[in-house]
Each structure stands twice: as structure tokens, then as C-alpha cells.
Amino acid sequence: MTPDELGRMIYGTVCSACHGFEEGEQSRRALVHFAETVKERLTRPQVLELLETGRNQMPSFAPFSTMEKRAVVAFLFDETGATGSP
Secondary structure: OOHHHHHHHHHHHHHHHHHOOOOOHHHHHHHHHHHHHHHHHOOHHHHHHHHHHOEOOEOOOOOOOHHHHHHHHHHHOOOOOOOOOO
16 A cells, blocks of 8 residues: 555545545545645645644644654645655
8 A cells, every 4th residue: 555545545534524535526626626725835744743733623643653644645745656755
């Protein structure tokens, strides 16, 4: 399983409760828009920090392993086949 695939799985089971992730064209566009705005607003290290600390209504995901957090970043930044490096 690649980091991107693991990130997709984690996003689908955890993050999607608030950020959305459903099959279908409309939902896919919403996810693409969310991912694009993340890329525009935050760097990879900032997303990793956000996962660690949380912010406002978003809780901390500090219990996630480093690999799991990097996998979510790989998914959000569309790093297919990424090695898991920040």
C-alpha cells in the first residue's frame, strides 16, 4: 500500500466525517476543491503540524503515527507513490 493509498483510507474513515468524502462526481469535486484549498493555504509541514496540534474545532490527531500523518499529507497533496517523506 502506498502512502497515498493509506492516506486515502485514513481520510475516508476519519477526516471525511467533517471534510466530506463520498463517491460520486459532486462529492469528488468538493474533495478536490478542499484539497486544492489546503495546498493553497498550507505547506506540507504546516498540515503535519495541524494534524499534531489541531485547531479550532479540528481535534489533534497526535495519536496517529508519523507514517499515518504523512500518508494523509501525501493524499491531500496528491503524491501518488510517495515515499512518505515530508
